[in-house]
Amino acid sequence: MLSYRKLKQKDLYQAYQLDQLCFPRGIAYSFDTFLYFYFYIDHYSLVAEENEGIVGFIIASIERNKTSQIITLDIHPNYRRKKIGSKLLSRVEEHLISLGVKNVCLQVEVNNTPAISLYKKCGFTEAKRLPKYYLNKIDALLMKKNLAE
Ligand SMILES: CC(C)(COP(=O)(O)OP(=O)(O)OC[C@H]1O[C@@H](n2cnc3c(N)ncnc32)[C@H](O)[C@@H]1OP(=O)(O)O)[C@@H](O)C(=O)NCCC(=O)NCCS
Numbered sequence: 001m002l003s004y005r006k007l008k009q010k011d012l013y014q015a016y017q018l019d020q021l022c023f024p025r026g027i028a029y030s031f032d033t034f035l036y037f038y039f040y041i042d043h044y045s046l047v048a049e050e051n052e053g054i055v056g057f058i059i060a061s062i063e064r065n066k067t068s069q070i071i072t073l074d075i076h077p078n079y080r081r082k083k084i085g086s087k088l089l090s091r092v093e094e095h096l097i098s099l100g101v102k103n104v105c106l107q108v109e110v111n112n113t114p115a116i117s118l119y120k121k122c123g124f125t126e127a128k129r130l131p132k133y134y135l136n137k138i139d140a141l142l143m144k145k146n147l148a149e
Contacts, residue, residue, distance in 0.1 A: 001050065002048060002049070002050050002055070002084070003048070003049055003050075004046055004047070004048050004049075004087065004088070004091060005046065005047060005049065006044075006045065006046060006047075007038075007045035007046060007047050007057055007059070009038065011047055011054055011057070012031070012034050012035065012038055013031070014053070014054045015034060015047070015054060015057050015074070016029070016030075016031045016034045018054060018056075018057065018074050018076060019034075019072065019074050021074075021076070021077070022074040022075070022076075022077075023074075026134075026135050027109075027134055027135065029072070037059055037061075037071060041061050042061065042062045042063075043059055043060060043061050043062060043071070044060050044062060044068075044092055044095050044096065045057065045058060045059040045060065046058050046088050046091055046092060048075075048079075048084045048087070048088060050079075054076075055075065055076045055078075055079040055084065056073075056074060056075040056076060056079060056084045056085065056088060057072075057073075057074055057088070058070065058072070058073045058074075058085075058088040058089060058092055059071040059072050060092045060096065060104070062096070062099065062101065066099075066100055066101050066102055066103075067101060067102070067103045067104070067105070068096050068101050068103070068104045068105075069104070069105055069106060070089070070092075070104060070105075070106035073085055073088060073089060073115070073118075080114070085118055086118060086121070086122060089118075089122055090122065093145075093147060096147060097147050101147060102146065102147055102148045103144060103145070103146055103147065104124075104144070104145045104147060105127070105142060105143065105144045105145075106119065106124070106142075106143050107130060107133060107140040107141070107142055107143075108140060108141050108143060109134055109138055109139075109140055109141075110129070110138070110139045110140060110141055111138075116141065116143075119143050119145075122145070123145050124143040124144060124145045125143065125144060125145070126141050126142075126143055127141075127142045127143060127144045128141070128142040129141060129142075130142055
């Protein structure tokens with residue numbers, strides 16, 4: 001059965017492996033970066049789990065000025081189009097609202113149609129194009145959502 005819970009330290013390696021599967025080399029985060037996110041930034045992070053295996057996760061930073069950034073949202077290829085990504089995002093947003101966070105942003109590769117479609121469906125809008133954001137050659141979109149609206 002699929003269940004949702006907070007990301008724990010013991011999940012970091014599995015989350016890292018899933019990220020390697022979801023993103024190309026150079027864009028996927030290193031394991032050290034996962035450790036940095038977990039231990040050094042204020043964050044709210046959830047996993048979707050089935051039979052004790054992580055099938056998806058989300059990491060959202062919480063900044064001092066009551067804004068948040070979706071650092072990553074990863075769903076295992078076998079579990080996509082089941083609304084797991086949308087659910088992780090909406091659960092994070094609910095928590096951010098309870099903390100008084102007003103604005104959430106994220107960066108996404110311009111050609112990442114699945115992610116851009118999901119974010120638009122969930123109320124994000126395109127704010128800006130960021131030239132050569134990934135690997136100094138691929139543009140990103142900066143997307144934003146006002147949680148107060
Ligand atoms: C993008 C991603 C997180 C979507 O997760 P998901 O759980 O499959 O998404 P959902 O099932 O919640 O989809 C919600 C909506 O998003 C859109 N969407 C999702 N995947 C899509 C696809 N492959 N093509 C077009 N639209 C898509 C659809 O509108 C979908 O609603 P629908 O299924 O009723 O049409 C997943 O594909 C993934 O992990 N991709 C690789 C990592 C990544 O790019 N993460 C985002 C980083 S910014």
